[in-house]
Amino acid sequence: MTAIEPSAGPASSSQLARERAVGVVQSFGAPIVLAIVVIVAAFSFPTFFTVTNLTNILLQSSFLLIVAIGMTFVIVTGGIDLSVGSVFALGGVLAAYASQWGWVAALVVPLVVGAVIGVIQGALVAWGGMAPFIVTLAGLLAVRGIVLAITNGGSTTPLITDPVLKGIGQGGFASIEWPVVIGLVLLVVGIVLLTRSRTGQGVIAVGGSENASTLMGLPVARVKLSVYVLSGLTASLAGALNAAYTSSGVPVVGVGLELSAISAVVIGGTLLTGGKGSLVGTLAGVLLLGVIQNVINQVGSLTSSVQSIVSGGFLAVVVIIQTVLSRQQRL
Amino acid sequence: MALQRTSRGLVAAVSLAAAVGLILTGCTNTGTGSNTSSGSSEQKVKSSDGPTCDISTYGGEKIDLKDAVVGFSQSEKEDNPFRIAETQSIKDEAAKIGVKKLITTNAQSTLSKQISDIQDMISQGANVLIVAPLNSDGLEPALSAAREKNIPVITVDRKLNAEACKDYVSFLGSDFVEQGKRAADQLIKGTGGKGKVAILLGASGNGVTTDRTKGFVDEIKAEAPGIEIVAQQTGDFARDKGQSVTEQLLQSNPEITAIYAENDEMGLGAQAAIIAAGKTPGTDIQLYSIDGTKNAVSQIVAGQYNGVVESNPRFGPLAFKTLKSFLAGDAVGQDIIIEDGEYDADNASSKVDGAY
CATH class of the missing domain: 3.40.50.2300 (Response regulator)
Known part of the structure; x- marks a missing residue:
């Protein structure tokens, strides 16, 4: 709501400055919480702040990060994409299957299919005027069905033997693995796209107020279509990279991934109502989820039920701290 | 305006809470995955014919379990009798032997989490690993991380599509x-x-x-x-x-x-x-x-x-016995198939107390 005020009419410069300050805290609330958690963990567990452990967390988070980048764009338009977990699984299975024709095919095939799924969902949302929640829920179910259908009910797992593709998933640049590099590059591209380009302004404007955007002559439908295509692309790419990483297209991966991605985006300060979002925040949200998981493993003696309670409670605390932080700045 | 902002914060918090709730409940039913074991308490080996594995072939150092950090990676939530009994049996046996430290993790039916769980335990200095794989494929990054450090891996209850004595040491489980x-x-x-x-x-x-x-x-x-x-x-x-x-x-x-x-x-x-x-x-x-x-x-x-x-889930005694012989330099079977009992109207009342 605050985001569209400037476009709705001339605003005073002090108001603009305050808007900006609020925006900064909203994007930096999650990084601040992340920093606190990392510092506390570093002092509590001797094996936490080690190079191996930190690079592990980065690598483990990189696949979710790629999915969450696309999800951020969708949520900024006020939409949601529940199909990413299934698209992730399909991307992995297709990549593994297509790897018999070489590593290029293994990356191109999932991306094309992911884009097509995005076009279908985006068109239904943009021109069909249907609720994103329902459209992408249908996508979640249907795409998971496709994954099971092409893998013999989930009993066949295509394996990856192509050395280049395995290298992309498992190799790296210095001690940073390729999936991490790819995730960070996409993050930078996404930040430029969202904050420095006309397209990004369109995305934010549509999420702020669809009516105002239409009145201003923005191509609302095209913007909506494009974010679902982007999300289809990032989810299938993450799935393909994950397949390269695990050397196999396991059909049962990605269940519940959409919820992790949505949580990461929201923890990062992007509003579920749309119109405001931060990819730096999304990165922090993704890393927070990774660090929480890692800390639970550092404790190393919790049962699965206690683990669920701890991670749920942890997330709740994070959101409360963040809400308090951004509210104080606003006053 | 202030009111609106507050309510927006609330909406975000409530939505997130709902999302977290969904994550939690989303996993609860996936647990019942699986296995079998006998109702009597301790597992018995039915067969371990075939190739064996010893530490000089696999690589690594001999170590006393009492000085070892043992990592256990459970695949599914402990929300069904099989998983509860399996985890408990590992914990009990680790306590009985008096290992230096037992780290337990639970992948909650998520393959990527199982990979990171195993990597986390390795970076915490685990000397040996017991893994209940969620899936027969896809654990390669975790296995190669263990391989790099010559950490012996025993898999229980589900067999991996990988090479015994190279990617892991042995498999213990039912047929x-x-x-x-x-x-x-x-x-x-x-x-x-x-x-x-x-x-x-x-x-x-x-x-x-x-x-x-x-x-x-x-x-x-x-x-x-x-x-x-x-x-x-x-x-x-x-x-x-x-x-x-x-x-x-x-x-x-x-x-x-x-x-x-x-x-x-x-x-x-x-x-x-x-x-x-x-x-x-x-x-x-x-x-x-x-x-x-x-x-x-x-x-x-x-x-x-x-x-x-x-389908007997009490893998603790057999898993640690296998590890102990392996770490002492003895050859252990690559495929250790356990003996499962059965219950019918004739024996159920006498054997029900041994069921898990």
Whole structure:
């Protein structure tokens, strides 16, 4: 709501400055919480702040990060994409299957299919005027069905033997693995796209107020279509990279991934109502989820039920701290 | 404006709480995955013929378990008897031996989490790993991380599509095909080789489902031409799903005389559906399943259930015994198949206390 005020009419410069300050805290609330958690963990567990452990967390988070980048764009338009977990699984299975024709095919095939799924969902949302929640829920179910259908009910797992593709998933640049590099590059591209380009302004404007955007002559439908295509692309790419990483297209991966991605985006300060979002925040949200998981493993003696309670409670605390932080700045 | 901002913050917080809630509940039913074991307490080895593995072939250093950090990676939530008993057995045995430290993790049915769990334990200095794999494929990054540091990995209850003594040391577990076959034998005996049978399948894409189906169907085909399998539907190893699927099956196929459920939970769900349909489980419609949980076995005692083939989850003693010999330099079997018991009307009341 605050985001569209400037476009709705001339605003005073002090108001603009305050808007900006609020925006900064909203994007930096999650990084601040992340920093606190990392510092506390570093002092509590001797094996936490080690190079191996930190690079592990980065690598483990990189696949979710790629999915969450696309999800951020969708949520900024006020939409949601529940199909990413299934698209992730399909991307992995297709990549593994297509790897018999070489590593290029293994990356191109999932991306094309992911884009097509995005076009279908985006068109239904943009021109069909249907609720994103329902459209992408249908996508979640249907795409998971496709994954099971092409893998013999989930009993066949295509394996990856192509050395280049395995290298992309498992190799790296210095001690940073390729999936991490790819995730960070996409993050930078996404930040430029969202904050420095006309397209990004369109995305934010549509999420702020669809009516105002239409009145201003923005191509609302095209913007909506494009974010679902982007999300289809990032989810299938993450799935393909994950397949390269695990050397196999396991059909049962990605269940519940959409919820992790949505949580990461929201923890990062992007509003579920749309119109405001931060990819730096999304990165922090993704890393927070990774660090929480890692800390639970550092404790190393919790049962699965206690683990669920701890991670749920942890997330709740994070959101409360963040809400308090951004509210104080606003006053 | 201030009010609006507050409410927006609230909306965000509530939405997130809802999302977290969904994450938590989303996983609860996936747990019943699987395995079998005998109702008697300790596992016995049925066979460990075939190739062996020793530490000089695999690599690594000999170490006393008392000085070792042991990592255990559980695949599914401990929300079903099998997983509860399995984790507990590992913890109990680790305490009994007095290992330096036991780290336990739970992948909560997420493959990527199992990979990171294992990597986390390695970076915490685990010297040996016991892994209950969620999936036969896809753990390669975790295995190669262990391989790099020559950390011995013992897998329990589900076999990996990988090379023993190279990617991991040994596999300990049941023969799932054999379990399906034994359930078929029980059913053939109980029904006199006649009737119409429905199968409640486990989760799709799960090797345990495939094996227990194959063992059962092949045995029926070979031994009992008078038995017709009229329906096969998945109940996802979950009690509620087993119940609702059975309700539908009984309506569409009222002539069903026996049900084979690929785990006890689904079998107990089927039992509830049979009662709801106004029939008597155990007599009107016979019930057979695999696992050997106390709940199912006590239903045999009550005469409301016909047979249970066991799948013993108590891997602790055998896993640590195998590790101990391996770390001492002895050769251990690459495939250690455990012996599973079975329960029927004749032995259930005397053996029910040993069920898990």
